[in-house]
Amino acid sequence: MPTKFTVLAAAVAALSLSLVGCASTPAASTSASAPAGTTTVTVFAAASMKGTFTTLGKTFEASHPGTTVVFNFAGSQTLAEQIVNGAAADAFASANEANMTTVTGAGLASGQPKLYATNQLEIAVPPDNPAGITGWKDLTKKGLKLVVCAPAVPCGAATVKVEQATNTTLSPVSEEQAVTDVLAKVQAGEADAGLVYKTDVQAAGNTVKGIEFDESAKATNNNSMVALAKGPQAALGLQFVDLVLSAEGQKVLAAAGFGPAA
Amino acid sequence: MGRGSVMGRTYAGLPRWLYVSAAFGALLVILPLFALTLRLDWSRFFELITSESSVAALQLSLQTSVASTVVCVLLGVPLAMVLARDRFAGQALLRSVVLLPLVLPPVVGGIALLYTFGRRGLLGPAMDVLGVQIAFSTIAVVLAQTFVALPFLVVSLEGTLRTVGHRYELVAATLGARPGTVVWRVTLPLVMPGLASAAVLSFARALGEFGATITFAGSLQGVTRTLPLEIYLQRVTDPDAAIALSLVLVVVAVVVTVVTARIAERGAR
């Protein structure tokens, strides 16, 4: 099994290197006097960051002429594994603490990870809210068609956490593999309610209605970020982390439904 | 043994390059399966496939696949007979439509089923009146599996019916057998080997069904989470379990294929 992963990681690394290699000049490229050509900064980020980070990437490129930001959006676990196995990345944004620990534990981080956003669960219901859901208590209603994430995936783990903290037992009709599957069932009107992240409700626009509930604070999802010491453009990686943490970055994240870093 | 040696003596008359291509084709199928067994953690294999969730998924998969195979036979045999024996306007169109799930991505099938049998689907209100709720139930799984497996039965059985031909049925009719009697006493016995292999094919397809199920039926242990859904879920948290379960599915599929081949061989004799 390790050998398999090594081969895969090598392939990924080779690919990233070939992408980076042709564009990157020696470390001095950050200086304004660097010759023409582009510098590429590579950011590995949790899939949930796709919208916000793409926006911030444009901002970064605007303020850093000659620099291109390349993103690798995937599940945090996949990304952490790739980094540990030698993938060339300059910054890593994880959707949970466990996967960040994987990277820091391997001694690959440059400095301490920074918390940059939080995410909480929210109840998604069809726009007409047929079951009349008003809050967490209503989710235990008899006959309610509630759809949640499976405990094995992060949003499901968060759901279980809230259940334990509030000493409630939900009886969902389905435990989906992904947030998008939960949303789809609510959007189709098959489910009366679904538990997803606030950002997901935000992204779904008016196809679903979001109902916030206080109990969601029991399972706050912490998104943290770190620049990577061995990254070909580690300095730029650090600058991108700074951008995310800046007022401008936080504004973009808040607009997408993320909570402020605690 | 004797047959093998006879086959060995027969001149195949194929060019060499054909064997090279054929070998690549075979490898394309064999290699991934081999790779799967390499990745398997044999020391935990038994523990992994006998975990509560695995057993529940396997049990549910077998039950729903058997159920959908039965439904496929009940609906598909008449459909195949009508398509093979009668001639009517729109027949070619009907055949194409019935076979559509063969080429359709299963997810599309799931969405279509949702808009038909879902709460807000075409038949939703009518079923509400009857007090039937299909979504998120095991029935939804069976429905999804039947949807994708039915064409296998129909297309395979229609071929058998055409091969067997209409003539025995006409003879039976002139001997005084009513149409119903002809179906039970002549047509079905004649196509039985073909029907059996068609049913096994449908069973195999139902067993592997994933896309339509996850879209239409949801995923809940013991109710709607069949083996493929369990594998997909485990892949995230416990890849070893996913691999072990995949192997179980492969073994079941191999057994099914071998059984089909045997039946077909017997029917050909």
Added chain:
Amino acid sequence: MSLTFEARLAQRQFDVELSMGPGERVAVLGPNGAGKSTLLGLLAGTLRADAGSAALDDRLLFDLGAGRRRWLAPHARGVALLAQDALLFPHLTVLDNVAFGPRVAGATKQQAAATAERWLREVGVSDLAARRPGQLSGGQAQRVAIARALATGPRLLLLDEPMAALDVSVAPLLRRVLRRLLVDQATIIVTHDLLDAVLLADRVVVLEQGRVAEAGPTDEVLRHPRTRFTARLAGLNLVRGSFADGAVHDASGLVVQGTRADPGAPSEGEPAAAVFAPSGVSIFTDPQQGSPRNNLSVTIAEIEPLGDLVRVRGDDHHGHLLAADVTPLSVAELDLYPGREVTYSIKAAGVTIYPL
């Protein structure tokens, strides 16, 4: 049993009227595509006519046409069909095959088995009762198929070239079986083989291009064929035309002298046929003169063996292919070969002339 039948099926250019008396056996002859199988299909109910009606005794088989839509399904007709292939149900034993008809008619298992055994005895294959159809020879299978058809007690039995798919060596036995069993069984037998007509039928109907070309008692039709197809079947040469001066004159100017058949000799100007046997033809390589012989110059088209003799077919340049039977020795002596011009010489006494 008596049958009345008239039906039209445009798709196959079929328009035939036919009737049969009680227990009568009719042989239907005709070239390929003449409508023989269509006739059987319409009677058995596997084909539907555009228009027409048919009745078997008091049972209406169909009555179709403008405003008439009555049609009896095959299983209710009492018409059994025996095809070229035995078509025994492969999943049933020989006994169960024969018992099939009685069973579906409502007989108990024992009754049906008893009936089946009786019919297997009748066709002489009792010892095969437990076998599967796959274990039978072609002849055996066809005998079982006959037993199966007759075990239903059909009002009308249809035989569709029952000997065609069999070995030549097996056919005589089967013909004997049929000849014995079909006494008093109303039967229509479609055949290519004249022998079937002669041995198994009382009457012959010749179909050509979906129409009845001629019909009548078998011996009469064979003696005085009206169509070239029948003439050829009967092994006779036929020239059709009009009668004048003791001869038949065909449209192209060919004149064949002959003897008028009595009774029913044609009068002057009437349509008439002249027939003569190939054995009555002599072949000469030089032109012949003198009455009362017919001397026809022909080009040899085919030469083929016919038992101890050789049949020479010659094109008379008037659209006939006339047959002459000669000994192999004469073929050698006269040096006959396809393409050679020769003269056919036929005594007027050997030519029969009768009205059409």
